[in-house]
Amino acid sequence: MGAAAAASTLDVKATGSSPRSDLRLEDVYEQCFDFIWRSARRMGVPEPSVDDVVQEVFVVAHRRLADFEGRSSVKTWLFGILLRVVSDYRRTQRRKGGLAPLPEVLEDDGSGCPAAATEQRERVRLLHALLAELDEDKRAVFVLAELEQMTAPEMAESLGVNLNTVYSRLRAARQKFEAALKRHRAREASA
Amino acid sequence: MSDFDGIDELSSDARALIEGARGGDEPTSADRARVRRAVMAAIAAGAGAATAGAASSAAAASGTSAATTTTATTTTATATTATGAAGAAAGGTAAASGATAGLATSVKLAAALMVAGAVGGTVAVAPWEPDEASTSHVAQAVEARTANGARPAERLDPSSPAPTPEAAESPEPEPARLETAALEPAALETAALETGEPSPEATQPPAPSHARRAPRASPATVPPATVPPATASPATVSPAGEPEAAEPEAAPSASSLAAEVALLRRAQAAINQGDADAALRILAEHASQHPSGVMAAEREAARVVALCRAGREAEARAASARFLRAHPQSPLRARVQSACATR
Numbered sequence: 001m002g003a004a005a006a007a008s009t010l011d012v013k014a015t016g017s018s019p020r021s022d023l024r025l026e027d028v029y030e031q032c033f034d035f036i037w038r039s040a041r042r043m044g045v046p047e048p049s050v051d052d053v054v055q056e057v058f059v060v061a062h063r064r065l066a067d068f069e070g071r072s073s074v075k076t077w078l079f080g081i082l083l084r085v086v087s088d089y090r091r092t093q094r095r096k097g098g099l100a101p102l103p104e105v106l107e108d109d110g111s112g113c114p115a116a117a118t119e120q121r122e123r124v125r126l127l128h129a130l131l132a133e134l135d136e137d138k139r140a141v142f143v144l145a146e147l148e149q150m151t152a153p154e155m156a157e158s159l160g161v162n163l164n165t166v167y168s169r170l171r172a173a174r175q176k177f178e179a180a181l182k183r184h185r186a187r188e189a190s191a
Numbered sequence: 192m193s194d195f196d197g198i199d200e201l202s203s204d205a206r207a208l209i210e211g212a213r214g215g216d217e218p219t220s221a222d223r224a225r226v227r228r229a230v231m232a233a234i235a236a237g238a239g240a241a242t243a244g245a246a247s248s249a250a251a252a253s254g255t256s257a258a259t260t261t262t263a264t265t266t267t268a269t270a271t272t273a274t275g276a277a278g279a280a281a282g283g284t285a286a287a288s289g290a291t292a293g294l295a296t297s298v299k300l301a302a303a304l305m306v307a308g309a310v311g312g313t314v315a316v317a318p319w320e321p322d323e324a325s326t327s328h329v330a331q332a333v334e335a336r337t338a339n340g341a342r343p344a345e346r347l348d349p350s351s352p353a354p355t356p357e358a359a360e361s362p363e364p365e366p367a368r369l370e371t372a373a374l375e376p377a378a379l380e381t382a383a384l385e386t387g388e389p390s391p392e393a394t395q396p397p398a399p400s401h402a403r404r405a406p407r408a409s410p411a412t413v414p415p416a417t418v419p420p421a422t423a424s425p426a427t428v429s430p431a432g433e434p435e436a437a438e439p440e441a442a443p444s445a446s447s448l449a450a451e452v453a454l455l456r457r458a459q460a461a462i463n464q465g466d467a468d469a470a471l472r473i474l475a476e477h478a479s480q481h482p483s484g485v486m487a488a489e490r491e492a493a494r495v496v497a498l499c500r501a502g503r504e505a506e507a508r509a510a511s512a513r514f515l516r517a518h519p520q521s522p523l524r525a526r527v528q529s530a531c532a533t534r
Contacts, residue, residue: 029230033218037218037226054226055226055233056233058226120211123208123212127208130208147209178201181202181204181208
């Protein structure tokens with residue numbers, strides 16, 4: 001969007017006649033916070049950094065609300081932002097030395113939690129560990145398809161790739177995920 | 192999922208794992224509220240806070256949330272009287288938790304505006320509310336925004352860790368957005384502070400008196416009884432149960448916060464006018480009147496800047512080191528570190 005276009009948008013908004021004036025960060029936050037939070041976790045942002053990453057996503061979104069074109073849903077738009085923030089985050093971590101830690105291994109908290117809750121956390125931990133074996137692109141597709149039930153066109157939009165790419169990434173992601181799960185089961189069995 | 196069932200369907204083991212783990216990454220309401228504060232603080236403080244990270248800005252925000260709560264309530268009242276019932280009614284429909292959390296932060300946000308100015312020497316700020324909450328019927332706010340919003344926001348965040356081509360293409364963040372916002376009274380308040388901001392002669396700024404007036408205006412939002420802000424506040428902020436907000440013990444009165452803000456604004460004005468010595472005197476006054484005030488960190492940050500401007504670099508360095516030790520997570524950190532360099 002050029003400067004002139006931006007200026008005219010501003011005028012429209014200021015006179016109160018804009019037809020598409022209802023996108024507020026507040027609403028975006030309300031609608032999408034949970035999605036962005038859990039997606040950050042699933043994209044491998046370690047617990048202590050989730051706050052930072054999610055914050056940054058919404059700060060960027062705030063700056064770019066005007067750019068949001070309404071072609072995609074807010075959700076897919078935000079996910080695109082999340083991916084960039086996560087990738088910047090990883091680059092920073094690498095620069096600081098060492099990769100970002102993988103999703104933290106669940107220590108036995110000995111809190112006597114109900115078995116069901118412990119089991120659930122165990123599953124989440126395993127899911128994260130398996131996701132961590134996928135590369136970034138496949139991981140994103142896998143998360144969106146399998147955990148968010150996003151459609152292929154939505155994903156294509158969100159990731160800025162074409163449909164075929166979405167399908168081929170998903171296929172590859174599923175295979176890798178299965179393979180990683182099998183390895184895990186094998187280790188479990190031998191332990 | 193049916194969308195993709197054609198391709199190498201997942202095994203039942205994998206499927207079961209995914210289903211079993213699906214709910215495990217959800218945030219808590221405390222997460223939601225904490226990050227919201229951090230986002231607002233980051234937006235308010237611009238580059239410094241955005242790069243300082245959520246933890247620090249959240250800490251900054253929560254550190255004063257008890258105090259801001261108090262004023263936030265009353266701020267609403269004041270602003271409501273100003274904007275009229277229309278705004279209030281529109282705001283009333285918004286989710287209570289969101290709205291109140293937003294309002295609570297807005298005062299801190301206003302304070303952050305001020306500090307950004309004081310410490311940075313410029314107002315590089317794009318607060319949440321002004322962007323969000325402009326409406327055609329809050330003409331004042333719209334004006335303030337069109338006057339101030341665009342450029343400060345443009346400067347918002349050169350060092351943000353997430354630069355994107357799109358952002359580079361259109362740096363103008365389109366400050367005026369129309370809606371019927373819960374936050375709009377706060378926006379008005381913030382806008383008021385913001386407009387007063389860059390003018391160096393604002394030694395008797397409207398904002399503090401605004402805030403001081405606020406307690407008396409509170410019946411506007413709480414019609415029947417004059418609810419003392421101090422008791423009203425814990426309920427107002429985040430019913431979602433944030434631990435920080437539930438601690439009213441440190442909550443100074445609205446007027447003491449207003450007094451702190453007034454002093455710091457005067458100090459800022461003095462810095463802007465090049466009178467660093469006067470600024471230091473005012474900051475000393477703040478230090479003696481509010482040794483552990485809500486804005487103590489901001490005061491120390493401003494002091495570093497003033498010392499630099501006064502040419503007392505050795506003292507500035509010492510004060511800077513003290514600040515960084517005492518507030519390792521502060522969003523003001525970057526500004527303090529570069530204070531003398533950007534003199």
